[in-house]
Amino acid sequence: MPQSQQPVAPLTPTLEAARSASLALASAPSEVKNRALGAIAAALRGSVDEIIAANRRDLAAGADNGLTSGLLDRLALDAARIETLAQAVLQIVSLTDPVGEVVRGSSLPNGIKISQVRVPFGVVGVIYEARPNVTVDLAALAIKSGNAVVLRGGSAAENSNRVLVGLIQAAIASAGLPAESVQTIDPFGRAGATELMQARGYVDVLIPRGSASLINAVVTQSKVPVIETGAGVVHVFLDESADAQWAIDIVHNSKVHRPSVCNALETLLVHKNAAERLLPDVLARLTASGVTIHGDARTRELYPDSVPATEDDWSAEYMSLDIAVKVVDSLDAAIDHIRRYSTGHTESIVTNDVVNAERFLNEVDSAAVMVNTSTRFTDGGEFGFGAEVGISTQKLHARGPMGLPELTSTKWIVRGTGQVRA
Amino acid sequence: MPQSQQPVAPLTPTLEAARSASLALASAPSEVKNRALGAIAAALRGSVDEIIAANRRDLAAGADNGLTSGLLDRLALDAARIETLAQAVLQIVSLTDPVGEVVRGSSLPNGIKISQVRVPFGVVGVIYEARPNVTVDLAALAIKSGNAVVLRGGSAAENSNRVLVGLIQAAIASAGLPAESVQTIDPFGRAGATELMQARGYVDVLIPRGSASLINAVVTQSKVPVIETGAGVVHVFLDESADAQWAIDIVHNSKVHRPSVCNALETLLVHKNAAERLLPDVLARLTASGVTIHGDARTRELYPDSVPATEDDWSAEYMSLDIAVKVVDSLDAAIDHIRRYSTGHTESIVTNDVVNAERFLNEVDSAAVMVNTSTRFTDGGEFGFGAEVGISTQKLHARGPMGLPELTSTKWIVRGTGQVRA
Known part of the structure; x- marks a missing residue:
């Protein structure tokens, strides 16, 4: 020197x-x-x-x-x-x-x-x-x-x-x-x-x-x-029209594929009109992979093999085989929940409704917003960038x-x- | 509220x-x-x-x-x-x-x-x-x-x-x-x-x-x-091959057109082999517009109607009808001076030499680097952006x-x- x-x-x-x-x-x-x-x-x-x-x-x-x-x-x-x-x-x-x-x-x-x-x-x-x-x-x-x-x-x-x-x-x-x-x-x-x-x-x-x-x-x-x-409190929303098999596969892949990384799913939201049709199978697949379900009251009615979710669960980045699950009344309620608790990393909607897909893409303000895919795709390698410096959760520059x-x-x-x- | x-x-x-x-x-x-x-x-x-x-x-x-x-x-x-x-x-x-x-x-x-x-x-x-x-x-x-x-x-x-x-x-x-x-x-x-x-x-x-x-x-x-x-300690470099009329016009416009703004010229650098040919006419045109010349020793030899430049002049953003002028030995010396004193806003070279023009464009690290134009063109309106939020002198985002x-x-x-x- x-x-x-x-x-x-x-x-x-x-x-x-x-x-x-x-x-x-x-x-x-x-x-x-x-x-x-x-x-x-x-x-x-x-x-x-x-x-x-x-x-x-x-x-x-x-x-x-x-x-x-x-x-x-x-x-x-x-x-x-x-x-x-x-x-x-x-x-x-x-x-x-x-x-x-x-x-x-x-x-x-x-x-x-x-x-x-x-x-x-x-x-x-x-x-x-x-x-x-x-x-x-x-x-x-x-x-x-x-x-x-x-x-x-x-x-x-x-x-x-x-x-x-x-x-x-x-x-x-x-x-x-x-x-x-x-x-x-x-x-x-x-x-x-x-x-x-x-x-x-x-x-x-x-x-x-x-x-x-x-x-x-x-x-x-x-x-x-x-x-x-940044940190990722990542959401998947199962809309009223969600395909059952897509719902099962996307939720499982998003949560279980690699739970310790920032694009892993942390909170699952489900439309009330689809909860009975989708939740038992979606959650059973998670339970079979060792995931602990932290459910709200309506979730626990449909899927008793879960622990009660507390307020802290909605903002938890577990980085482990845990998931928070909530039944919501509407797409608007899902977007409001995401606005309140998301860290702006990645959110995905599973839906067969074109209007709802476009609303989700427009109104959810995160680095990556998805329709009908696993949240695990928010990744420089998957996007074709070769290696990755990191995933920016700020709005300036990157x-x-x-x-x-x-x-x-x-x-x-x-x-x-x-x-x-x- | x-x-x-x-x-x-x-x-x-x-x-x-x-x-x-x-x-x-x-x-x-x-x-x-x-x-x-x-x-x-x-x-x-x-x-x-x-x-x-x-x-x-x-x-x-x-x-x-x-x-x-x-x-x-x-x-x-x-x-x-x-x-x-x-x-x-x-x-x-x-x-x-x-x-x-x-x-x-x-x-x-x-x-x-x-x-x-x-x-x-x-x-x-x-x-x-x-x-x-x-x-x-x-x-x-x-x-x-x-x-x-x-x-x-x-x-x-x-x-x-x-x-x-x-x-x-x-x-x-x-x-x-x-x-x-x-x-x-x-x-x-x-x-x-x-x-x-x-x-x-x-x-x-x-x-x-x-x-x-x-x-x-x-x-x-x-x-x-x-x-x-940002602030603009803006430079023009008159290269050995600079066209005399371009030099006179570009320096005068860069300094005098609107001295109080950030894209106005503050320091003029001149290649030693062009100083005798260019400086008297370039500086006389400035003097005629009421500009005070703060010259280094070699400048003052060629143009006595100037005051001695001090170290502070090289980093001054005058925002007034003042200009610092220095004779440099080479393009490299000009680039070194700019690296040391520039705020990274705008620098322009006046030259007829293609290799030197490209070196200046590549090696000077400022928001705008120019060949053979007035520094006053670094402006959202001139660039066709309509109005302007400001001129960023940082490297992140803008x-x-x-x-x-x-x-x-x-x-x-x-x-x-x-x-x-x-």
């Missing part, structure tokens, strides 16, 4: 190196960036033992510190998961480079040509929890989109991340790009995260990924612009699954031949 | 009314929104005397409070300016409604159709200074884009804004939309502005317009996502002149026929 006569904030040399690397990345051709990504994939495949050894130290410390089995599972890397990571990096190679894409443009009446083109943000900060796969995904997405990235991973994954960042930096350098394109500030601890959130002028955008409390802390404390990725274009800004290119303003 | 058993923050009823109005606006057809805008234009034309009377009270108070002549000019409304405002509102009627525009979409391999469509933000907050025209422009842009707006104008324009908001609300109501689509929180004073910045969940985006200190205060204090509109699309978010519409995730 450079020496200075002035006292500098501890992160300053790291952030200056990131800014400098971002200039090289911004003008790097796609083929050079792709070469760096290829080298990262090769390094992952060539260092499986080293990565696993570091990861084992994190897992042992995590077990000592009482991490839950769910968190330990997210933290764990094995040969298969490392191979999946390498393949994701290679998939990003195959995606179109967003930098330079012309978003719109026109000729002005005076002959000036204007075009709005995608450019990298510059320096992207990411604060996340103990998921070392995020380290690789974000590094690859950032490089492809021409951004330098400053990573603050969870301390629980510190050994894994140190090894991964070392491999990534060597791979980037081998392609002729600055190693400082990807840096970790884990050695600076919590103070580093705090400083990162204050680093206006150094960091162009900050992306928190993790628990609701982590995201909330970043959103409220950061002076750098934040893209909020909403829903974020891929490469969401890691870019734009600038206006204006070409004239001596024009001045009259 | 609704009564509550609980103590509520003073702004809560206003913000709840805005949220409620935003739901009606989000689904209002274009023809209804356009009818409201037509009624606003008619109300402005029909109430010229009333508006001018209120504005005179503000002007008198401003004179008593020692406002500068520049600020008093921005505050003043007369019949001609009110007619210009009415015409701007009617121009917004003629623009395409951004709500519902499909940004992109595709069919997934399983037959699901996804499309990303523009939707209103919901509730937009605007904090601005004593320019009553902003009240009308923002109200019209917000309604057209389906957003409710909560306005905090400067206390210096309080009488003008109260009359304008009253007229606007009556006009909106006459078109069948909620009057609370446009509200002012001026009666809540500074505390209202502070509360507005904390109103996460009520306000979707906050736009500060005004002085650098106002913008900085909002950016650093707001917990609501902010779009920064960059450069902001029109109607920049007042929208998007959501993903997902249509299936029973698909679930495998």
Whole structure:
């Protein structure tokens, strides 16, 4: 790190190196960036033992510190998961480079040509929890989109991340790009995260990924612009006309396919005129998969194998095999319930009624609104974006699954031949 | 205002009314929104005397409070300016409604159709200074884009804004939309502005317009996502090959056409090999228009009718008939200077060299980068956007002149026929 006569904030040399690397990345051709990504994939495949050894130290410390089995599972890397990571990096190679894409443009009446083109943000900060796969995904997405990235991973994954960042930096350098394109500030601890959130002028955008409390802390404390990725209190509404088999399959898939992720179903709403026809079979299928039903009074009349829902259940993001179920009087009542309790992530209606489908799509204000599909489809991979930065639940800049274009800004290119303003 | 058993923050009823109005606006057809805008234009034309009377009270108070002549000019409304405002509102009627525009979409391999469509933000907050025209422009842009707006104008324009908001609300109501689509929180004073910045969940985006200190205060204090509109330390670089007449015209127009606005030129850079050929004529034209030249040593050798530039001049946004001038050794030196001192608003190169033009466009990271045109063209009206929300100098969401699309978010519409995730 450079020496200075002035006292500098501890992160300053790291952030200056990131800014400098971002200039090289911004003008790097796609083929050079792709070469760096290829080298990262090769390094992952060539260092499986080293990565696993570091990861084992994190897992042992995590077990000592009482991490839950769910968190330990997210933290764990094995040969298969490392191979999946390498393949994701290679998939990003195959995606179109967003930098330079012309978003719109026109000729002005005076002959000036204007075009709005995608450019990298510059320096992207990411604060996340103990998921070392995020380290690789974000590094690859950032490089492809021409951004330098400053990573603050969870301390629980510190050994894994140190090894991964070392491999990534060597791979980037081998392609002729600055190693400082990807840096970790884990050695600076919590103070580093705090400083990162204050680093206006150094960091162009900050992306928190993790628990609701982590995201909330970043959103409220950061002076750098934040893209909020988010919690999902996700709803499915079974309309009066819902097809019974679709209802059964969509509710089951939305809840059970992967309960611990943000696009998993949390609250099921059913039209009162369809409750008797649909609920017993829909809920029996869930019960057979080990789901606990938290039902309102009308649900429990129809399906006694359930526990009483409390007010807290309507805003719960269970992330487990639990579901809240409520019988509502109308589509309007369903939309009102969603407005009140949704986090704006994903909601789906199961219906055979065209008017109700359109009303649901128009009036429910969430990042993804669906008709007759599983909520599990709100996902960058499923949407065809390759990897995913996260799923934005805010309305500024990006909403829903974020891929490469969401890691870019734009600038206006204006070409004239001596024009001045009259 | 609704009564509550609980103590509520003073702004809560206003913000709840805005949220409620935003739901009606989000689904209002274009023809209804356009009818409201037509009624606003008619109300402005029909109430010229009333508006001018209120504005005179503000002007008198401003004179008593020692406002500068520049600020008093921005505050003043007369019949001609009110007619210009009415015409701007009617121009917004003629623009395409951004709500519902499909940004992109595709069919997934399983037959699901996804499309990303523009939707209103919901509730937009605007904090601005004593320019009553902003009240009308923002109200019209917000309604057209389906957003409710909560306005905090400067206390210096309080009488003008109260009359304008009253007229606007009556006009909106006459078109069948909620009057609370446009509200002012001026009666809540500074505390209202502070509360507005904390109103996460009520306000979707906050736009500060005004002085650098106002913008900085909002950016650093707001917990609501902010779009920064900004200061402009704008540069023109005269390259070695610059056409002399273009150089003279572009520099003069960029500096003198309207010195008090953010796209006006502040610092002129000249290649050392062109300085002797270009500077005397370029600067003489400025001097003839009353511009004070703040030159570096090499500039003053070539053009003695100038004062010495200090370090502060390179970061000055004069907003007056002053200009900083520096001779640089190369294009690289020009780009380095711009990187160091620019606020990222607008920079223009005057050159006849294709390679240098492309390097400047690629390597200068500002909202607008130009070749051979006046910097005064960075403007929503000039770009064909109709009116303008402001000029964003941040990289998130919007960059450069902001029109109607920049007042929208998007959501993903997902249509299936029973698909679930495998």
